[in-house]
Amino acid sequence: MSHSSLYTTIARLADNGFTVIRVATAAVAFAKAKTFVRDGMHIGLGGSTTVAQIGLLDWLQTHEAITLSNQYEPGITPDENYERRRQGLLSDLYITGCNAITHAGELVNVDGDGNRVAAQIFGPRKVLLIASTNKIVATREAAFERIRTEVAPKNIERMNTKALSMGKEPRWNAENIANKYAWIDSDKPGRTTIILVDEPLGF
Numbered sequence: 001m002s003h004s005s006l007y008t009t010i011a012r013l014a015d016n017g018f019t020v021i022r023v024a025t026a027a028v029a030f031a032k033a034k035t036f037v038r039d040g041m042h043i044g045l046g047g048s049t050t051v052a053q054i055g056l057l058d059w060l061q062t063h064e065a066i067t068l069s070n071q072y073e074p075g076i077t078p079d080e081n082y083e084r085r086r087q088g089l090l091s092d093l094y095i096t097g098c099n100a101i102t103h104a105g106e107l108v109n110v111d112g113d114g115n116r117v118a119a120q121i122f123g124p125r126k127v128l129l130i131a132s133t134n135k136i137v138a139t140r141e142a143a144f145e146r147i148r149t150e151v152a153p154k155n156i157e158r159m160n161t162k163a164l165s166m167g168k169e170p171r172w173n174a175e176n177i178a179n180k181y182a183w184i185d186s187d188k189p190g191r192t193t194i195i196l197v198d199e200p201l202g203f
Contacts, residue, residue, distance in 0.1 A: 005103065005136075006133060006136070008103065009101065009102075009103050009105060009136055010022065010196070011105075012103065012104055012105030013101070013105040013194065014105075015105060016105040016106070016185060016186035016187070017186045017187045017188060017189040017190075017191070017192070018105065018107075018186075018187060018192050018193070018194055019189075019190065019192070019193040019194070020193075020194050020196055021193065021194070021195050021196065022196045022198070023195060023196070023197055023198070024197075024198045024199070025197070025198070025199050026053060026054040026055075026197060026199050026201060027054075028197075029054050029130055029195050029197045030054040030055045030056055030059070032195055033054070033056050033095070033128060033130060033195055034056070034059065036093060036126075036128050036193070037060070037063065037066060037093065038066075039065035039066065040065065040066070041066045041067070041091075041092045041093055042066070042067045042068075042069070042087075042090070042091045042092045042093075043060060043066050043067065043068045043069065043088075043091055043092070043093050043094075043095060044069050044087070044088025044089065044090075044091030044093070044094040044095070044119060044124055045057070045060070045068070045069065045070060045071065045072070045088060045094075045095055045096065046088070046094065046095070046096025046097070046115065046116030046119060046120075047096070047097075047116060048095075048096045048097030048130065048202065049097065049158070049201075049202040049203060050097040050130045050131065050132060050197075050201045050202035051095060051096065051097055051130050053201050053202065054130060054197075054201070056095065056130065057072070060095070061073075069084040069085070069087040069088040069091060070084060071084040071085050071088075085113070085115040086115070088115065088119060088124070089115065089118060089119050089123035089124065090123060090124070091119075091123075091124045091125070092124070092125050092126065093124060093125070093126045093127075093128060094119045094120070094123070094124035094126070094127045094128070095127075095128045095130070096116050096119070096120070096127075096128075096129060096130075097129060097130055097131055097202055098129045098130075098131040098135055098194070099135065099143070099146070099147050099151050099203075100135050100136075100137050100142075100143035100144075100146050100147060100151075101131060101135050101136045101137070101143075101194075102136070102137055102138065102139055102140055102142070102143055103136070103137075103138050103139070104139075104140070105186075106140060106143070106183060106184065106185050107120065107129075107182075107183075107184040108140060108143035108144065108147065108181070108182070108183050108184075109181070109182045109184075110147050110151065110152070110178045110179075110180065110181050110182075111178075111179075111180045111182075112172075112176055112177045112178070112179065112180070113180070114180040117180055117181070117182035118182075120182060120184060120192070121182060121184065125191075126191060126192075126193070127187075127191060127192040127193070128192075128193050128195070129192065129193070129194045129195070130194075130195050130197065130201075131194055131195070131196055131197065131201075131202070132196075132197045132198075132199060132200055132201040132202055133196060133197065133198055134200045134201070134202075135202070140183060143183075144181070147178060147181075148178070150203060151178075151203045152174055152177055152178040153174075154203040155172075155177055155178075155203060156172045156173060156174065156177050159172040159177065160172050
């Protein structure tokens with residue numbers, strides 16, 4: 001992507017109410033993301049390889065001064081996992097990634113159950129998205145195509161591999177991992193912040 005296209009995308013995201021913080025590396029993204037977390041906060045999580053890759057997920061899981069609705073805690077039951085995802089919808093800060101960002105400044109995401117896309121739309125007081133510039137595409141149609149051909153297949157492989165490692169049935173496929181889409185044209189200014197990372201991250 002050219003510098004002019006990137007600057008145009010960032011400007012359009014800002015016009016649409018999104019706050020964009022552009023950083024060069026995953027390490028800087030991690031440092032910047034931590035500044036959004038304050039003692040006493042209730043934090044919600046959405047599935048994101050990028051959040052894990054920069055080290056933020058591990059840091060949140062060991063942060064003793066916050067309430068974390070952590071559906072990834074080992075040993076919890078499926079019912080508890082579901083309840084924690086529900087609790088995340090009422091968090092002070094919801095942290096996740098983004099599947100695609102268009103040149104027009106739109107956010108396009110997909111979910112299996114829908115908690116992650118629901119939280120980006122409404123519920124949490126603030127939303128923090130960590131996304132690499134490799135998620136930027138030209139159009140909304142290109143965003144959906146990216147999700148179908150790149151994001152969904154890689155997440156199916158990731159989730160099924162994880163299930164097998166835990167002794168569970170590998171049940172994920174194209175029908176149940178990518179069936180609830182969200183296209184967000186804009187948000188209330190100040191609610192959603194995007195840390196945009198120049199390094200390739202996530203899917």
